[in-house]
Amino acid sequence: MPISRAEIRAEDAEVLIDQLCQRWSADHEVERGDDQVEVRFEDGSCFLVAEPDKLMVVVEAVEDHLHDRLEGEVDAALDALKGVELDIVWEA
Numbered sequence: 001m002p003i004s005r006a007e008i009r010a011e012d013a014e015v016l017i018d019q020l021c022q023r024w025s026a027d028h029e030v031e032r033g034d035d036q037v038e039v040r041f042e043d044g045s046c047f048l049v050a051e052p053d054k055l056m057v058v059v060e061a062v063e064d065h066l067h068d069r070l071e072g073e074v075d076a077a078l079d080a081l082k083g084v085e086l087d088i089v090w091e092a
Contacts (some may be wrong), residue, residue: 003060004067013053013054075088
């Protein structure tokens with residue numbers, strides 16, 4: 001199961017998580033825990049954690065090509081929320 005993570009500088013990480021949950025909750029199962037949020041997609045999951053100055057994102061999927069697609073979906077959602085194209089670096 002391919003897994004990657006990214007750290008995104010964001011003073012508003014908690015707000016971004018709330019907005020992502022609102023955006024995805026109509027089509028995906030969103031589970032909020034004490035310190036993280038899990039969004040379940042058809043072929044994988046996205047975990048979100050807000051830290052004081054950054055948003056931690058972990059993406060896992062069942063296959064490589066689905067993993068790439070899920071990373072792209074997360075990238076696009078964050079770009080749309082921030083209003084600019086973010087330079088998100090995914091690490092395996």
